[in-house]
Amino acid sequence: MGAATLAVSLAACAADDTSGSGDAGAADGEIVFGLDEDSTGPGAAYAVIAGKTIRFAIDEINAAGGIDGQKIRIVVGNDESDPTKTPTVVRKLVDDGAQVILLDTGSGAVLQGKSVVKQAGIPAIAPTAVTTSVAEAPDNEFTYMLANGVDQFAEAYCGAMETEGYESIAVLSDASPAIDNINKLIIPILEDCVEVVAEESAPVDAADLTAQAARIKQADPDAILVSSLGGNFEVLAHNTLHQQIPGVLRFSLASIGNQPDSWARTNKGALADVVYMGALDMDNPKTQELEKKLKEANGDDYRLTAYDAQAYDSVYLLKAAIEAAGGADDPVAVRDALDEITGFEASFGQPGFTLSFSPDKHMGADGLCGLVLSGFDEDNEPSGAWEDYQVACESE
Secondary structure, three states: OOHHHHHHHHHHHHHHOOOOOOOOOOOOOEEEEEEEEOOOOOOHHHHHHHHHHHHHHHHHHHHOOOEOOEEEEEEEEOOOOOOOOHHHHHHHHHHOOOOEEEEEOOHHHHHHHHHHHHHHOOOEEEOOOOOHHHHOOOOOOOEEEOOOOHHHHHHHHHHHHHHHOOOEEEEEEEOOHHHHHHHHHHHHHHHHHOEEEEEEEEOOOOOOOHHHHHHHHHHOOOEEEEEOOOHHHHHHHHHHHHHHOOOOEEEEOOOHHHOHHHHOOOOOOOOOOEEEEEOEOOOOHHHHHHHHHHHHHHOOOOOOOHHHHHHHHHHHHHHHHHHHHOOOOOHHHHHHHHOOOOOEEOOOEOOOOEEOOEOOEOEOEOOOOOOEEEEEOOOOOEEEEOOOOOOOOOOO
16 A cells, blocks of 8 residues: 555544444454544644554554454544543443553543553553653553653753753643643652742643743743643743743753644744753654655655654554464453563664563663753754753663
């Protein structure tokens, strides 16, 4: 199947799968993937990107004959990154016959889904999750994540601030459940290396952050961390902080660097003082390979993001586990096969970065090589790795 055919199939898939399947269970000759995709909530800014590439990977596998001759069928739910909705959505995916699940939603929602997938005994991967507790006990026996966790983000920020001689930081956050969980991990680590002089937050749909920025300015921090899911909130945050507190370095989570649509909506030069937690290194051959595929499918102007890479790798990790288990009918065998995957070459991270799992390791990242502190130029375009500081790349 050519790239054009793949793109057409993707469009059809996106149009037809949003409400799941009316037929529960896997039919003969098929494997059912469940997808909890936040397509309308606060995580939509990244979940839609990941969801599109999940569909691409599934289409690609099906075009090549499926998994051991069995085609993949996808059933979809949407919890809107609302932890109160996640258990119901995941149970519906199970009722619709999902044999494995992709939790393409906010980390706070994923945390609420862990006990449900454990109870169902169905393996689940959270492609873009960065909250370390997703992969940790309790209830992590069937839940996996790929990327480095936010605790490692914080260690990188601390290293950068030590290098720059910074002694204080302010935090501006959106008030989403996912960011609340992330901040509970990241802020205590920051407090160990610098003084946190202000913590401000606002609703995800806030239209004005002037008051929050004014209070941060009064606190006079050496640096600012914007902790958000991205989208409109992140754009508003950087526009406001750039105007009111110019020249102060702003750290960001991964969101802004992986949401190309946001760059054009940010005022000119507003991202020039931003350093975000990137995960793409174009010297990685696997990254180059995926970029080529997605440009062929989506056009030459398509911007590869870490969300794409993590989504793509998640599907292929599940494929590898299902093949090793001899099929998807025994979910415990698929889980056990996931626990035996080692040295999986990732489509993100620095060259040679790998993912591995074991019964005691459900966060795939092998060491810190999946982190790349990255910046922007005056035109709000990514400028690559930040020259001032990078984490040491060490394998575990």
